[in-house]
Amino acid sequence: MPMKQMSATLTLIVCWLAAWQSASGVVVFERGKPQPTIGRLVRQDERAIVIQMEPPGAAPTLREILRSDIEELLIVVSEERLAALRPENPSAYRDYAEELAVKRKDPDALLASLRLYLIAAHLSPETLGQSCLLGMVALARSPAEERRFRAMAFLLDPSHDRSILKSAAESAVVRDEVGRSGLLKAVQAMRRGQRRIALQLADRDPVRKEFEKYEDLIGWEEFRNIEDEIPPQALRRLLTIEWLLTRDGEDSAAMFADRRTSWSQIAERQELQPLAPLTLETLTEFDPRECVYQQGRWVRPDDAKR
Numbered sequence: 001m002p003m004k005q006m007s008a009t010l011t012l013i014v015c016w017l018a019a020w021q022s023a024s025g026v027v028v029f030e031r032g033k034p035q036p037t038i039g040r041l042v043r044q045d046e047r048a049i050v051i052q053m054e055p056p057g058a059a060p061t062l063r064e065i066l067r068s069d070i071e072e073l074l075i076v077v078s079e080e081r082l083a084a085l086r087p088e089n090p091s092a093y094r095d096y097a098e099e100l101a102v103k104r105k106d107p108d109a110l111l112a113s114l115r116l117y118l119i120a121a122h123l124s125p126e127t128l129g130q131s132c133l134l135g136m137v138a139l140a141r142s143p144a145e146e147r148r149f150r151a152m153a154f155l156l157d158p159s160h161d162r163s164i165l166k167s168a169a170e171s172a173v174v175r176d177e178v179g180r181s182g183l184l185k186a187v188q189a190m191r192r193g194q195r196r197i198a199l200q201l202a203d204r205d206p207v208r209k210e211f212e213k214y215e216d217l218i219g220w221e222e223f224r225n226i227e228d229e230i231p232p233q234a235l236r237r238l239l240t241i242e243w244l245l246t247r248d249g250e251d252s253a254a255m256f257a258d259r260r261t262s263w264s265q266i267a268e269r270q271e272l273q274p275l276a277p278l279t280l281e282t283l284t285e286f287d288p289r290e291c292v293y294q295q296g297r298w299v300r301p302d303d304a305k306r
Contacts, residue, residue: 043296
């Protein structure tokens, strides 16, 4: 396929994924097909993968794709990484949660990151509890959930710093915005053939640090080694990073728009609901005691097959 046609086709991915709110981070490039297949990974084996496609306005459908027909498969959440996590190493859960938090606009990455942060806090509340809960604050799916995460972080803080309870929309963004913006500009410049500008941007310390969060796609050294003629595989990964970065900044202010609503206004609308006890086990829909990933599901260590 000509490079220009490849670039135009792959650029469409950014638009499709930005418009498809239910995208789950599975992008399949099939041999001989100009358009990628996007969906949710249902299962996979050595012969084939099965994905669920959920296009807007249409019913979900399952499709099997043979491994021999797949040129490249991009998956945000790695089941192999999840299966390798062990309760005796709580920091590994936290580390992978931080990696996935960067891609939090992907639904699978968001949910996995929340769960992993929660498990790490449960396994080591004294050393990891507060930091993990503050990481979860940036992933909160609603203002009410953010308040719960902050309250739990306050309870786990030995010094009980009240500043943890203060809510601000900008606290939902944990990455260095200078590095994030610089990385986006560098990736876009490289994709447009402006290699000199891209390398100048990439050499800045904040951008170089930001590259560390995307090493599973393209690391800093690999980015610098890209020539004027970008290989198709590198182009796909650049577009994937661009999609993740552009989606990640969307409408964060709208999500926190109800912060000015007073308690009296809520009471007048009769929106008060009974509160469950605030514990790590009741904080989300996930049970942090289920901390071993086995055969596609989370189980308690005692129930895991050795």
